[in-house]
Structures are given as structure tokens and as C-alpha cells.
Amino acid sequence: MRKKILFVLALVVIGTATSFGQWRFGGGLSLGTEADAGDLGFGLSPRADYTINENFRVASNFTYWFVDSDYTSWALNGDVHYTFAGDEELNFYGLAGLNYSKLSSSFGGLSVSSSEIGLNLGAGANMGMFFGEIKYETTWTGQLVLSVGVLF
Numbered sequence: 001m002r003k004k005i006l007f008v009l010a011l012v013v014i015g016t017a018t019s020f021g022q023w024r025f026g027g028g029l030s031l032g033t034e035a036d037a038g039d040l041g042f043g044l045s046p047r048a049d050y051t052i053n054e055n056f057r058v059a060s061n062f063t064y065w066f067v068d069s070d071y072t073s074w075a076l077n078g079d080v081h082y083t084f085a086g087d088e089e090l091n092f093y094g095l096a097g098l099n100y101s102k103l104s105s106s107f108g109g110l111s112v113s114s115s116e117i118g119l120n121l122g123a124g125a126n127m128g129m130f131f132g133e134i135k136y137e138t139t140w141t142g143q144l145v146l147s148v149g150v151l152f
Helices: 002-019
Strands: 022-033 040-051 056-068 072-088 090-107 112-126 130-136 141-152
Touching: 022 056, 022 130, 040 072, 040 141, 056 090, 072 112, 072 130, 090 130, 112 141
Parallel strands: none
Antiparallel strands: 022 040, 022 141, 040 056, 056 072, 072 090, 090 112, 112 130, 130 141
């Protein structure tokens, strides 16, 4: 009897420990502003989220920006999300993280590129499989990014 109780207790502990630690994959669309030029740019963003516990999650995404035919731009983001309100179906979170952005251009035989590391700060919401977030990225002159998408 004692072994059965310990076995059930072990299953409960293991089940509780592994109920978090879940991966979700998806993607979305982003709209970014270049603060100095006031230009809008659209981006495609594959994304992966890992749930650590009921309040904390880490998220990473790669955004390829479609801004101009003269140059290419992309960003790699790693953020920590802290859920401060809601439940499993609808929740709201704050986010902070790092951003690595690269901009390159070529004209004739000349090629130029620049990269920079910056910070992210923002907020978002999850509703079922859908997400939406707004964040400020400090790379170069800074930009505000609005993203929407799905996670499976």
C-alpha cells in the first residue's frame, strides 16, 4: 500500500512538473516604424514560445522586413514574457528582451551592411491560439513594432 501511495505521489509531482515546459510554434505579421524616417515596413515572423511556468515564458522570433528594394533588413528577438492578468484562454503580458538587427545593401559591386544589438520593451495578449503585441526596439534610432499571429 505504501509503495502505491508513493507511486501515485510521484506521478502527481512529475505530471505537475511537466505540465509547464511546453513549446508553441507559429508565426505572424509585423508592422514596424522607423522613428527617424516615419516609414512603415511589413515583416514576416516565424516564432517559438516556451512556457516555463504559469507566469513566465520565453519567446524568440526572426523577422524579415520588406521595407525597400534597395536593401534587406532582418531582426532576431529573444524576449521574456511575464503574464500579469488573465487565464489560459485570454491573458496579458509584459515583455522585455534583446534584439539583434541587420541591415545590408548592395549597389553595383559595392556591398555595405550594419548590425546592432538593442533592447525590447512592450506588452501583449494571447487569446487561445492568437497573439498580438506591441514593443519598442532600441536598435539604431528605435522603432515601434506591432505584431499579430498564431501559435500552435
